[in-house]
Amino acid sequence: MNANGNARKDAHWPAIRFTVNGESRTVNVPPMKRLLDVLREDLHLTGTKEGCGEGECGSCSVRMNDELVNSCLVPVLQAEGAEIQTVEGLALDGELHPLQEAFLRNGGAQCGICTPGMLMAAAQLLAHSPHPSEAEIREALAGNLCRCTGFVRIFASIASAAGASESEPAQEPIGQSDLERTQHAR
Amino acid sequence: MSTHATTRIVGAPVPRKEGVDKLVGRACYVDDIKREGMWYGATVRSTIPRGLIRSIAFDRRIDWNELTVVSAADIPGENIIQLIVADQPCLADGKVNHCEEPILLLAHPDKHKLREALGGVKIEYDPLPPIFTIEESERQDQIVWGADNLLKSFLLEKGDVDSAWARAAHIVEGEYRTGAQEHLYIENQGIIAEYSAQNGVTVWGSLQCPYYVFKALRGVFDLPEDKVRVVQTETGGAFGGKEDYPSVLACHAALLAKKSAHPVKMVYDRMEDLAATTKRHPARVRHRTALDKDGKLLAIEIHLDTDGGAYATLSSTVLSRATLHSTGPYLCPNVRVRARSWATNHVPYGAFRGFGAPQAVFAMERHMDEIAAVLGVDPVDLRRMNFLHEGDTNATEQLMREPMMLDRLLDRALQESGYHAKRAQFARENARNPVKRGMGIAAFYHGSGFTGSGELYLNSLAGVDVTPEGKVRVLVSNTEFGQGTNTILTQIAAEALGIEYSDVTMAAPDTNMVPNSGPTVASRTSMVVGRLIERACLQLIYLLREQAGLGATYASEEFLAACERYRDAHGEVSSMCRYEAPPGIYWDDQKYHGEAYGAYAWAIYVAQVAVDTVTYSAEVEDFWAVQEVGRVLHPVLATGQIEGGIAQGIGYALYEKVVLADGRMTNNQMTNYIMPTAEDVPPIHVYFEEIPFRHGGYGAKGIGELPHDGPAPAILNAIRDATGVSFTAIPLLPEDLYAGLVASQPVEEPASP
Numbered sequence: 001m002n003a004n005g006n007a008r009k010d011a012h013w014p015a016i017r018f019t020v021n022g023e024s025r026t027v028n029v030p031p032m033k034r035l036l037d038v039l040r041e042d043l044h045l046t047g048t049k050e051g052c053g054e055g056e057c058g059s060c061s062v063r064m065n066d067e068l069v070n071s072c073l074v075p076v077l078q079a080e081g082a083e084i085q086t087v088e089g090l091a092l093d094g095e096l097h098p099l100q101e102a103f104l105r106n107g108g109a110q111c112g113i114c115t116p117g118m119l120m121a122a123a124q125l126l127a128h129s130p131h132p133s134e135a136e137i138r139e140a141l142a143g144n145l146c147r148c149t150g151f152v153r154i155f156a157s158i159a160s161a162a163g164a165s166e167s168e169p170a171q172e173p174i175g176q177s178d179l180e181r182t183q184h185a186r
Numbered sequence: 187m188s189t190h191a192t193t194r195i196v197g198a199p200v201p202r203k204e205g206v207d208k209l210v211g212r213a214c215y216v217d218d219i220k221r222e223g224m225w226y227g228a229t230v231r232s233t234i235p236r237g238l239i240r241s242i243a244f245d246r247r248i249d250w251n252e253l254t255v256v257s258a259a260d261i262p263g264e265n266i267i268q269l270i271v272a273d274q275p276c277l278a279d280g281k282v283n284h285c286e287e288p289i290l291l292l293a294h295p296d297k298h299k300l301r302e303a304l305g306g307v308k309i310e311y312d313p314l315p316p317i318f319t320i321e322e323s324e325r326q327d328q329i330v331w332g333a334d335n336l337l338k339s340f341l342l343e344k345g346d347v348d349s350a351w352a353r354a355a356h357i358v359e360g361e362y363r364t365g366a367q368e369h370l371y372i373e374n375q376g377i378i379a380e381y382s383a384q385n386g387v388t389v390w391g392s393l394q395c396p397y398y399v400f401k402a403l404r405g406v407f408d409l410p411e412d413k414v415r416v417v418q419t420e421t422g423g424a425f426g427g428k429e430d431y432p433s434v435l436a437c438h439a440a441l442l443a444k445k446s447a448h449p450v451k452m453v454y455d456r457m458e459d460l461a462a463t464t465k466r467h468p469a470r471v472r473h474r475t476a477l478d479k480d481g482k483l484l485a486i487e488i489h490l491d492t493d494g495g496a497y498a499t500l501s502s503t504v505l506s507r508a509t510l511h512s513t514g515p516y517l518c519p520n521v522r523v524r525a526r527s528w529a530t531n532h533v534p535y536g537a538f539r540g541f542g543a544p545q546a547v548f549a550m551e552r553h554m555d556e557i558a559a560v561l562g563v564d565p566v567d568l569r570r571m572n573f574l575h576e577g578d579t580n581a582t583e584q585l586m587r588e589p590m591m592l593d594r595l596l597d598r599a600l601q602e603s604g605y606h607a608k609r610a611q612f613a614r615e616n617a618r619n620p621v622k623r624g625m626g627i628a629a630f631y632h633g634s635g636f637t638g639s640g641e642l643y644l645n646s647l648a649g650v651d652v653t654p655e656g657k658v659r660v661l662v663s664n665t666e667f668g669q670g671t672n673t674i675l676t677q678i679a680a681e682a683l684g685i686e687y688s689d690v691t692m693a694a695p696d697t698n699m700v701p702n703s704g705p706t707v708a709s710r711t712s713m714v715v716g717r718l719i720e721r722a723c724l725q726l727i728y729l730l731r732e733q734a735g736l737g738a739t740y741a742s743e744e745f746l747a748a749c750e751r752y753r754d755a756h757g758e759v760s761s762m763c764r765y766e767a768p769p770g771i772y773w774d775d776q777k778y779h780g781e782a783y784g785a786y787a788w789a790i791y792v793a794q795v796a797v798d799t800v801t802y803s804a805e806v807e808d809f810w811a812v813q814e815v816g817r818v819l820h821p822v823l824a825t826g827q828i829e830g831g832i833a834q835g836i837g838y839a840l841y842e843k844v845v846l847a848d849g850r851m852t853n854n855q856m857t858n859y860i861m862p863t864a865e866d867v868p869p870i871h872v873y874f875e876e877i878p879f880r881h882g883g884y885g886a887k888g889i890g891e892l893p894h895d896g897p898a899p900a901i902l903n904a905i906r907d908a909t910g911v912s913f914t915a916i917p918l919l920p921e922d923l924y925a926g927l928v929a930s931q932p933v934e935e936p937a938s939p
Contacts, residue, residue: 047211113422150833
């Protein structure tokens with residue numbers, strides 16, 4: 001179903017307003033529609049992924065009003081007036097967020113499907129605990145499953161991002177060429 | 187040969203090639219794609235394990251004119267998923283052989299109406315008696331496949347096993363069992379298909395092997411090569427689970443696309459993915475071993491049996507790899523391995539990282555500790571005493587002609603883990619501690635690439651080209667699904683071409699654009715395909731020097747200028763290479779004798795576990811992994827492969843149980859199929875020793891599967907060390923630990939009333 005089709009058919013639904021990545025958005029969708037589907041289908045923010053649809057894997061994690069939520073378990077009516085951040089809202093003006101840069105350097109992403117959710121969980125952690133212990137990192141990621149990495153490189157990535165936030169960057173900045181859309185022009 | 191030369195890019199921790207796309211959320215997975223006018227597809231599946239389809243009824247309250255319904259009668263070509271044996275129908279035709287077998291396909295423009303329609307199909311069956319175990323299948327009470335239920339058998343023989351028993355000082359027997367395991371890639375299976383009379387079938391999807399899907403589509407649609415196109419989308423984990431199954435799903439989506447005249451997307455939800463797609467083969471392995479008085483191996487006899495499920499899929503090749511990994515990294519003059527894969531009425535089992543080796547290695551390495559206990563020797567000493575060395579022959583009488591360093595790997599593993607000191611410490615502490623700790627070890631190898639003559643049969647073609655826009659592209663059908671294919675192949679190309687890593691890209695994994703460089707399986711990408719890319723690049727440099735004036739040293743711009751001069755003279759700039767076997771390779775497919783693999787990766791893993799005798803939980807507290815995988819092409823990616831494989835191995839050993847009832851998976855949710863989480867994975871210490879392999883890409887051997895082979899036996903050996911109780915089956919859940927530990931307690935006298 002394309003976006004136009006949705007808009008026509010769903011025009012009679014009440015408007016739900018919220019902020020996504022700093023932009024205010026209004027959707028007219030069934031109020032019990034999952035926030036995950038609203039983000040992906042209505043707002044075309046497909047960075048947020050579905051892994052299980054039952055709140056176990058955390059791939060659909062987004063930050064909502066300074067809480068980490070599984071967007072597959074949130075009916076969109078609960079998002080009325082909320083501030084939501086998705087993975088698309090991490091990098092600003094073409095600059096990778098320190099967490100994204102740390103994941104890139106430390107092998108925190110392999111297949112990439114859990115990565116958006118992992119990044120949101122990590123961002124939520126660092127927002128409240130800028131220098132987390134390893135135990136805190138493990139606990140913060142306990143609701144996010146990764147099948148590729150065994151989590152070890154993800155822990156290292158988050159620790160590195162937390163460390164880099166106060167000292168000067170230890171590594172050379174990533175070249176512009178790495179930031180360009182890479183690979184598989186489809 | 188550049189394996190010993192200093193390299194600029196190979197061996198450096200360059201950023202993952204598609205890493206930024208994945209980190210900013212713009213990497214495009216199949217469910218992120220919409221095609222104009224796209225419908226959604228769903229599958230009507232068998233609810234019984236075996237029987238005849240008596241009738242199919244459609245609920246009259248549903249307007250079936252809105253839907254496309256596909257049955258076996260709509261298949262234009264052969265109703266077969268082409269893999270190894272032509273036995274698995276694309277859609278059941280009159281008969282079902284397992285639960286969840288696809289019978290009908292439905293498509294509708296609205297996902298929700300599609301779901302309602304699924305519930306509106308009622309199928310009635312005349313059930314036939316099903317079988318669910320290896321034992322039932324080998325008894326042949328019911329014949330559910332072929333003439334005898336036997337999907338495949340192998341007999342491997344070396345020396346004279348029968349005469350060895352009489353000379354033995356010790357004979358040790360054991361039986362070991364391993365359960366099914368789910369891949370649990372976080373991205374479910376998914377395909378989008380389109381059909382037009384002019385272009386034929388095009389599919390986009392989450393898959394490992396574009397040319398496997400290509401072959402399956404050609405058979406089902408009876409189409410020539412130029413009317414089938416397969417494109418891999420960004421793939422969210424695979425682990426073997428997207429080796430064979432995408433062929434089924436692609437055929438389904440394409441049948442719906444053809445009949446509905448719309449693009450059709452089929453993406454499974456988690457419950458359907460878990461219930462209906464392949465898993466690791468369950469196995470039963472029986473060992474009988476003869477040893478001399480010092481503990482030297484005299485004879486190994488193994489009966490290895492797997493449950494293959496209802497159709498042959500990849501059971502024969504999984505069984506082959508299990509056979510060839512069953513005797514461990516040890517020298518033994520007399521060996522007999524009798525291996526069989528049996529049909530049952532389970533959902534067909536398929537490829538999963540390790541491909542039979544984890545089952546075989548679990549049995550062998552658990553058995554080594556049982557032997558050590560019988561002989562009263564240290565498990566480490568028993569292994570060291572029997573290690574293979576350069577110049578020895580293994581079970582297939584393959585001469586170990588490459589340098590080997592098992593002793594060094596073992597020394598390093600013992601030293602890094604503090605194995606002996608910790609064992610002694612735990613032995614002292616355990617008596618007065620309800621938490622019992624122990625150390626366990628596993629020694630093993632993994633053969634890189636296809637078995638025996640397999641690589642010659644694949645006849646892979648790969649190469650590089652330079653586009654008129656000055657883009658240097660690696661041309662392979664090998665796919666990225668997290669392991670790092672894009673990164674290591676572009677590293678190799680940039681290194682060999684003498685240009686920068688950022689100058690090289692991957693051509694799209696699209697059968698219209700890339701040659702068939704074989705499937706992305708069997709730990710073959712770095713070694714086999716990497717070597718093809720290295721050769722193709724060196725060949726291109728030679729041509730540019732000879733025919734386009736490329737100097738001895740050059741910058742990227744000079745390289746591209748030489749490419750343009752070459753293009754002016756020859757029309758295009760491309761260099762392709764076809765696989766050539768290393769010299770002196772001999773393999774007998776009938777006798778299972780000769781060079782089973784071009785190279786082996788070797789490893790020693792050590793697990794430290796804690797068993798809580800109050801809660802009966804077992805926890806891996808620390809893990810050390812020492813391996814020799816040839817040249818390490820990328821230290822961060824390689825370490826990530828090892829860590830991830832070990833985490834899956836820990837799940838295989840202690841957490842992941844596929845619960846089957848009447849042929850159906852009953853825990854087909856992430857809520858109750860439990861994989862290790864961030865709180866469960868121990869610190870994992872990864873060490874590489876490097877011996878570059880002459881015939882691998884910049885010296886690489888295979889790495890991807892190795893780390894799944896060793897954790898389970900190391901962990902159960904550690905549990906034996908901790909508790910003194912031998913557990914011989916995985917997964918080992920708390921209830922199994924409870925049963926085993928309670929059974930081992932001396933019977934207490936009942937208290938007097």
